[in-house]
Amino acid sequence: QSVLTQPPSASGTPGQRVTISCSGSxxxxxxxxxxxxxxxxxxxxxxxxxxxxxxxxxxxxxxxxSKSGTSASLAISGLRSEEEADYYCAAWDGSLSAALFGGGTxxxxx
Amino acid sequence: QVQLVESGGGVVQPxxxxxxxxxxxxxxxxxxxxxxxxxxxxxxxxxxxxISYDGTSYxxxxxxxxxFTISRxxxxxxxxxxxxxxxxxxxxxxxxxRAPYTSSWSPYFDYWGQGTLVTVSx
Numbered sequence: 001q002s003v004l005t006q007p008p009s010a011s012g013t014p015g016q017r018v019t020i021s022c023s024g025s026x027x028x029x030x031x032x033x034x035x036x037x038x039x040x041x042x043x044x045x046x047x048x049x050x051x052x053x054x055x056x057x058x059x060x061x062x063x064x065x066s067k068s069g070t071s072a073s074l075a076i077s078g079l080r081s082e083e084e085a086d087y088y089c090a091a092w093d094g095s096l097s098a099a100l101f102g103g104g105t106x107x108x109x110x
Numbered sequence: 111q112v113q114l115v116e117s118g119g120g121v122v123q124p125x126x127x128x129x130x131x132x133x134x135x136x137x138x139x140x141x142x143x144x145x146x147x148x149x150x151x152x153x154x155x156x157x158x159x160x161i162s163y164d165g166t167s168y169x170x171x172x173x174x175x176x177x178f179t180i181s182r183x184x185x186x187x188x189x190x191x192x193x194x195x196x197x198x199x200x201x202x203x204x205x206x207x208r209a210p211y212t213s214s215w216s217p218y219f220d221y222w223g224q225g226t227l228v229t230v231s232x
Contacts, residue, residue: 044222
């Protein structure tokens with residue numbers, strides 16, 4: 001059971017907008033930046049969102065991040081089939097003095 | 111270009127030790143916090159450890175604390191992970207990942223290696 005809670009799965013059709021949630025606590029999400037990664041197993045994960053809502057260069061603006069209190073979300077609009085992957089949130093936990101990943105959400109493009 | 115190349119993985123018996131390396135190139139290695147992250151078969155990403163730019167500060171996941179030691183040699187642009195008392199639960203693909211900052215511990219990774227596979231099996 002991860003400290004950062006994500007839904008294990010999400011799905012959408014091409015062109016749709018999907019959101020993935022990440023629920024934490026005041027020790028992590030509420031008081032520290034949240035990061036989002038896209039991962040195809042066996043390859044290097046890719047940073048999608050940093051500092052809650054900032055996109056690295058090269059990441060399409062169809063990807064957006066937000067945070068409110070102890071929860072954060074990743075939204076993907078205009079969903080594409082190649083975006084079928086695992087998505088992880090991450091944050092520092094000040095109480096544990098450790099970095100945390102959420103359990104991951106497997107996104108299926110129907 | 112920035113490159114991180116892990117090595118040292120392999121098959122090891124439970125209770126034994128193994129040392130992983132991560133060779134960095136294409137950037138000023140001594141200016142960055144570096145982390146280890148792993149993924150067990152069929153499981154999600156798990157943060158393992160981090161080390162400060164100068165090697166004087168480090169943090170570990172509870173699952174490896176007391177068994178794993180992270181270190182770095184800035185003169186060789188290399189990160190290490192000494193793993194001891196290995197268990198089957200340590201079987202995973204181990205990635206090193208670079209943070210863009212000198213002093214933040216955040217799990218903000220802008221570059222990753224391709225990983226090295228550690229299999230703990232009798």
